[in-house]
Amino acid sequence: MSKELDQLIKLRREFHQFPEIGWGEFYTTAKIADYLAAMGFEVLLGKQIIHPDFVRGRDEKVVNQSLERAKAQHASPDRLAQMDGYTGCVGVWDTGKAGKTLVLRFDIDCVNVNETNDPAHLPNQLGFRSINDGLMHACGHDAHIAIGLGTAQWISRHQDQLHGVIKLIFQPAEEGVRGAAAIAASDVLNDADYFAASHISFCADSGTVICNPKNFLSTTKIDIRYFGTPAHAGAQPHLGKNALLAAAHTVTQLHGIARHGEGMTRINVGVLKAGEGRNVIPSSATIQLEVRGENKAINDYMVEQVMQIAKGIAISFDIRYETEIMGEAVDMTNDPELVALLEEIALQQPQIRNTNADYAFNASEDATILGRKVQEQGGKAIYFILGADRTAGHHQANFDFDERQLLTGVNIYNALITKLLG
Numbered sequence: 001m002s003k004e005l006d007q008l009i010k011l012r013r014e015f016h017q018f019p020e021i022g023w024g025e026f027y028t029t030a031k032i033a034d035y036l037a038a039m040g041f042e043v044l045l046g047k048q049i050i051h052p053d054f055v056r057g058r059d060e061k062v063v064n065q066s067l068e069r070a071k072a073q074h075a076s077p078d079r080l081a082q083m084d085g086y087t088g089c090v091g092v093w094d095t096g097k098a099g100k101t102l103v104l105r106f107d108i109d110c111v112n113v114n115e116t117n118d119p120a121h122l123p124n125q126l127g128f129r130s131i132n133d134g135l136m137h138a139c140g141h142d143a144h145i146a147i148g149l150g151t152a153q154w155i156s157r158h159q160d161q162l163h164g165v166i167k168l169i170f171q172p173a174e175e176g177v178r179g180a181a182a183i184a185a186s187d188v189l190n191d192a193d194y195f196a197a198s199h200i201s202f203c204a205d206s207g208t209v210i211c212n213p214k215n216f217l218s219t220t221k222i223d224i225r226y227f228g229t230p231a232h233a234g235a236q237p238h239l240g241k242n243a244l245l246a247a248a249h250t251v252t253q254l255h256g257i258a259r260h261g262e263g264m265t266r267i268n269v270g271v272l273k274a275g276e277g278r279n280v281i282p283s284s285a286t287i288q289l290e291v292r293g294e295n296k297a298i299n300d301y302m303v304e305q306v307m308q309i310a311k312g313i314a315i316s317f318d319i320r321y322e323t324e325i326m327g328e329a330v331d332m333t334n335d336p337e338l339v340a341l342l343e344e345i346a347l348q349q350p351q352i353r354n355t356n357a358d359y360a361f362n363a364s365e366d367a368t369i370l371g372r373k374v375q376e377q378g379g380k381a382i383y384f385i386l387g388a389d390r391t392a393g394h395h396q397a398n399f400d401f402d403e404r405q406l407l408t409g410v411n412i413y414n415a416l417i418t419k420l421l422g
């Protein structure tokens with residue numbers, strides 16, 4: 001095994017042991033920041049890269065628990081202070097020579113999965129399983145961190161061959177598509193000419209790179225909360241304002257939103273919680289839902305309808321309400337120039353045999369928000385899938401992947417950097 005691959009595997013296993021859920025990646029961020037700084041990168045943290053008004057689905061309780069655990073696990077107090085409550089970091093490498101700006105994005109969060117105890121599972125065999133109960137890197141974002149840091153290492157050693165600026169975004173809270181909007185709203189991408197991001201494994205085996213996955217669905221995750229007035233259900237029901245009933249009406253109306261004639265839409269109310277007790281007029285209700293659309297315009301139509309219904313029901317029941325966007329992603333079309341370039345690069349990797357160009361993603365990924373911002377300001381963007389054999393599906397307790405592909409990932413990014421900034 002090459003020394004380079006050996007180092008990448010070590011990194012991946014190190015981060016695998018300390019999985020953290022979205023907006024709670026304090027230990028992870030501190031470690032990444034230290035690695036980047038040691039290589040000579042300028043490191044941006046906290047509100048330098050996160051616009052608090054666009055932070056989606058950040059649960060203060062989860063944040064505080066994660067922060068306490070990171071402290072107990074000896075995360076650098078200086079780094080924690082610099083984060084100011086907001087995880088994720090950006091490493092900036094300025095070659096000092098005129099040129100383009102390339103932004104790469106790597107997501108760093110884990111999922112709420114308890115890692116399997118099966119002794120055959122490699123992390124158990126080799127002693128690098130999650131030490132955080134109920135949390136696991138079961139989507140392969142530990143691989144993304146390792147590939148990002150491996151790429152950083154390469155950049156620091158090839159600075160004399162490069163022009164322009166490279167920014168490496170280590171993004172929090174991809175799960176639930178919660179993290180990208182806040183980074184997009186910061187200044188990080190303002191000077192970006194190129195953007196690239198990827199996911200490991202997913203549907204592609206080792207030896208494959210899907211250079212142009214299609215059908216990224218636009219989506220918005222929304223919470224609706226109703227605040228009514230409690231009252232005695234027998235003696236004074238007329239004094240109550242029924243939040244549960246308002247929520248029930250909302251759910252049926254939401255599912256009745258007229259379909260859009262120009263493209264696919266989806267809506268799902270996944271959670272409805274309401275009421276306090278059998279004999280009390282219910283004074284509180286929460287609805288968790290998501291909409292999706294074939295493109296941003298159609299998804300925006302669904303969001304508008306949801307907001308209108310929430311408001312209308314609140315008025316008719318004479319209760320207070322609030323809505324909160326908990327996550328979002330948009331559709332994105334890869335720029336053909338970058339697809340062609342990536343295909344060329346991928347096929348130069350000795351282990352890559354297939355660059356299957358036609359694959360429908362049919363899911364959501366918030367890197368699209370970042371990619372689209374770059375495209376809207378005149379730049380070019382690509383999202384691709386780096387194949388890796390897996391032991392189980394993503395988000396399963398025995399998920400693991402072919403670690404040799406870490407080096408493939410780094411080599412592809414290095415070649416992309418050389419082509420764009422060389």
Ligand SMILES: [Zn+2]
Nearest residue numbers: 139140141199
């Ligand atoms: Zn993932």
